[in-house]
Amino acid sequence: MTTKIITAISELRKKQPRFRGLESGHRACLGCGEALAARLVIEATGPDVLVANATGCLEIFTTPWPESAWRVPWIHSLFENTGAVAAGMESALKAQGKSTKVLAFGGDGGTFDIGFQALSGMLERGHNVLYVCFDNEAYMNTGIQRSSSTPHAAMTTTSPPGKERMGKRHLKKDIVSIVAAHHIPYAATASVSYPSDIRKKVRRALAIDGPTFLQIHCPCPLGWGHEGDESITVARLAVQTGLFPLIELERGGLASAMPIRHIRPVTEYLQMQQRFRHLFTDEARAKEELEHIQAIADHNIEIYGLRGECKDAFDSEGMDTVRRGGMRWA
Amino acid sequence: MLQALEGSQAVAQAVALCRPQVIAAYPITPQTHIVESISKLVADGKLQCEFVSVESEFSAASVVLGAAIAGSRAYTATSSQGILLMAEVLFNIAGMRVPLVMTCANRAISSPLSIWNDQQDSMSVRDAGWIQLYCADNQEAVDTTIQAYRIAERTELPVMVCMDGFILTHTLEGIDVPTQKQVDSFLPPYQFARQLDPRNPLTLGTLVSPDFYPEARHSHHQALLNAQAEIVSADQDWFALTGRKSGGLLTIEGPEQATVAILTIGSVLGTLRAALEELPPGQPVKLIKLRSFRPFPKETLKAACKGLKDLIVLEKAFSPGSGGIVGLEALAAVAELPQPPRVHNFAAGLGGRDIPLDILPRLLAVLEEPDNNRFRIIDVDLEKLPLADR
Ligand SMILES: Cc1ncc(C[n+]2csc(CCOP(=O)(O)OP(=O)(O)O)c2C)c(N)n1
Ligand code: SF4
Numbered sequence: 001m002t003t004k005i006i007t008a009i010s011e012l013r014k015k016q017p018r019f020r021g022l023e024s025g026h027r028a029c030l031g032c033g034e035a036l037a038a039r040l041v042i043e044a045t046g047p048d049v050l051v052a053n054a055t056g057c058l059e060i061f062t063t064p065w066p067e068s069a070w071r072v073p074w075i076h077s078l079f080e081n082t083g084a085v086a087a088g089m090e091s092a093l094k095a096q097g098k099s100t101k102v103l104a105f106g107g108d109g110g111t112f113d114i115g116f117q118a119l120s121g122m123l124e125r126g127h128n129v130l131y132v133c134f135d136n137e138a139y140m141n142t143g144i145q146r147s148s149s150t151p152h153a154a155m156t157t158t159s160p161p162g163k164e165r166m167g168k169r170h171l172k173k174d175i176v177s178i179v180a181a182h183h184i185p186y187a188a189t190a191s192v193s194y195p196s197d198i199r200k201k202v203r204r205a206l207a208i209d210g211p212t213f214l215q216i217h218c219p220c221p222l223g224w225g226h227e228g229d230e231s232i233t234v235a236r237l238a239v240q241t242g243l244f245p246l247i248e249l250e251r252g253g254l255a256s257a258m259p260i261r262h263i264r265p266v267t268e269y270l271q272m273q274q275r276f277r278h279l280f281t282d283e284a285r286a287k288e289e290l291e292h293i294q295a296i297a298d299h300n301i302e303i304y305g306l307r308g309e310c311k312d313a314f315d316s317e318g319m320d321t322v323r324r325g326g327m328r329w330a
Numbered sequence: 331m332l333q334a335l336e337g338s339q340a341v342a343q344a345v346a347l348c349r350p351q352v353i354a355a356y357p358i359t360p361q362t363h364i365v366e367s368i369s370k371l372v373a374d375g376k377l378q379c380e381f382v383s384v385e386s387e388f389s390a391a392s393v394v395l396g397a398a399i400a401g402s403r404a405y406t407a408t409s410s411q412g413i414l415l416m417a418e419v420l421f422n423i424a425g426m427r428v429p430l431v432m433t434c435a436n437r438a439i440s441s442p443l444s445i446w447n448d449q450q451d452s453m454s455v456r457d458a459g460w461i462q463l464y465c466a467d468n469q470e471a472v473d474t475t476i477q478a479y480r481i482a483e484r485t486e487l488p489v490m491v492c493m494d495g496f497i498l499t500h501t502l503e504g505i506d507v508p509t510q511k512q513v514d515s516f517l518p519p520y521q522f523a524r525q526l527d528p529r530n531p532l533t534l535g536t537l538v539s540p541d542f543y544p545e546a547r548h549s550h551h552q553a554l555l556n557a558q559a560e561i562v563s564a565d566q567d568w569f570a571l572t573g574r575k576s577g578g579l580l581t582i583e584g585p586e587q588a589t590v591a592i593l594t595i596g597s598v599l600g601t602l603r604a605a606l607e608e609l610p611p612g613q614p615v616k617l618i619k620l621r622s623f624r625p626f627p628k629e630t631l632k633a634a635c636k637g638l639k640d641l642i643v644l645e646k647a648f649s650p651g652s653g654g655i656v657g658l659e660a661l662a663a664v665a666e667l668p669q670p671p672r673v674h675n676f677a678a679g680l681g682g683r684d685i686p687l688d689i690l691p692r693l694l695a696v697l698e699e700p701d702n703n704r705f706r707i708i709d710v711d712l713e714k715l716p717l718a719d720r
Contacts, residue, residue: 092351
């Protein structure tokens with residue numbers, strides 16, 4: 001039975017050849033959301049790109065010398081300078097009169113925290129670069145430490161719960177709004193659980209001559225504490241609860257948001273992950289934190305108008321079923 | 331043709347003659363005049379290039395790194411705190427063997443804050459794996475900048491051209507600015523074998539295991555040692571073209587029979603030359619100008635020190651808790667001679683402290699002190715310090 005499915009998938013692949021810029025055989029954990037998201041992004045950009053990649057899991061698991069999983073020109077320099085390296089590459093291509101697109105890849109640590117200044121500079125100066133942040137909500141490469149993207153109350157090795165603490169005390173930084181506040185042409189969020197949406201947003205960003213930004217929510221089974229085969233379910237629940245709204249911003253203003261057809265309670269999302277397990281006790285403070293998190297989701301639903309009215313091919317349920325070959329260019 | 335130019339303007343013109351396609355810089359005294367002059371050349375359409383006004387030196391170094399690997403000749407310049415902020419990128423650039431040229435307008439390092447000249451900044455990144463060439467005057471700064479591109483691109487090593495802040499950067503001198511034709515015949519268009527190109531996708535900057543790291547370091551070390559030949563040949567070819575030399579790895583001047591030499595680095599050479607002229611005849615003294623600090627030209631220095639009884643090393647930086655930097659390396663080099671000279675090591679001019687002409691007799695006075703070869707900072711007024719620090 002299993003073999004049959006695998007054959008079917010590989011046959012499907014053959015029928016729909018796509019550009020593969022990130023090869024299989026790299027060393028990511030089973031079910032790594034970042035690996036899948038990076039593959040999807042490169043599939044959508046095609047081969048005419050140069051990539052600058054920040055230090056982090058994606059860099060480490062794809063390039064153990066003398067091997068490389070990349071089939072596109074790719075450079076890793078440092079953790080915090082990816083925006084600037086990409087800006088330099090883009091300036092060079094511009095000086096040479098080439099139209100090759102420059103992509104910058106960073107984790108949430110490399111984007112929200114240590115590389116934030118270089119990113120901001122790149123956006124402000126208007127470089128023609130698509131910056132993709134693979135947001136797995138912690139420093140995974142160094143062993144799951146909190147970042148400014150780690151959601152409120154999540155447990156990491158540097159935000160452990162204990163007598164005095166309920167995981168991370170602070171809120172997740174709203175990076176996409178900060179990025180959009182640079183008044184760049186296009187900034188968006190996406191989730192690895194909505195591949196067609198990623199493709200659509202990457203293509204949209206590529207078509208723009210100027211700085212664009214895509215934040216892709218990528219579960220990390222190791223850091224979040226769920227099974228590898230649950231990554232897509234977990235990521236989809238983040239969207240369906242309103243905790244991770246999928247939005248597009250143009251020149252700083254909201255241009256679209258993916259409606260949620262059936263809004264789910266946040267507990268459905270949280271209880272699948274070990275990083276939130278301290279919230280599921282009888283303690284009053286645990287209940288209070290759950291209420292906080294629900295309030296965050298409700299707030300998102302409100303400000304972005306995420307409540308879907310009716311069936312919609314582009315809502316949180318419809319997007320699941322948008323298939324290749326059908327609404328292919330959705 | 332001689333033109334009266336400020337050091338910074340002269341360097342800006344030299345950079346422009348090298349036809350860089352991407353320049354990124356962040357202002358810091360005393361480097362500012364260089365990038366301001368370049369900005370003006372760009373604004374006036376005299377230099378066609380992408381000028382990236384970055385938000386920090388960290389990004390300046392990162393932008394030129396990205397530009398160079400994407401196939402463009404690139405340039406940046408900085409000083410002092412800027413060098414320190416760049417430090418991580420500087421090591422990265424060198425380790426990746428990216429050919430870049432940067433001017434370091436040498437300045438002291440905070441704290442205490444000083445905007446004035448010494449060479450603690452470039453010396454602090456001596457182990458970054460860059461070639462470091464020090465200029466004695468502004469003509470050398472111009473010629474060395476142009477030579478630096480050829481050296482960098484032939485050796486796949488970045489080159490830092492160090493010129494003393496203010497003393498050189500802000501001083502007007504008659505400069506023979508080379509013609510575009512001369513520079514074009516000396517410096518071929520930029521080429522980088524590992525250029526990122528979608529038609530031939532390469533992966534740069536990978537993770538290596540302990541199985542490969544020492545080999546990578548060895549090859550970097552070897553490349554720097556081998557670069558000595560390129561540094562010499564660039565200067566020779568430049569001489570053939572323009573009739574001017576900047577001094578290869580090092581130069582020696584003064585009477586052949588002198589048994590005392592002063593080894594210096596940077597612009598203090600001019601002061602010593604002038605001081606020597608005022609010295610009453612008697613003690614013959616040689617001057618050794620060390621131009622290439624990295625790679626350190628050990629064999630050439632040994633040859634230069636053969637027959638010396640005393641070698642006085644005068645430098646503008648030191649390693650707190652140890653002593654002189656150039657001094658220690660010179661000591662190690664001459665120790666290999668059958669009859670090594672005594673080495674006396676001084677730091678002077680720290681944080682812009684004036685180095686007056688009477689420095690020479692004070693340096694030479696050390697020869698009368700039997701076996702006193704401890705490192706000293708010249709001219710320290712202990713009266714200004716609390717007792718415990720004297
Ligand atoms: C200047 C510097 N500080 C710290 C590190 C160590 N470091 C490497 S990767 C990393 C975390 C990466 O986290 P993130 O950007 O979120 O990417 P992820 O691994 O989660 O994909 C850290 C802290 C480093 N390489 N450089
Ligand atoms: S630790 Fe997480 S992000 Fe890193 S490879 Fe594993 S699953 Fe992917």
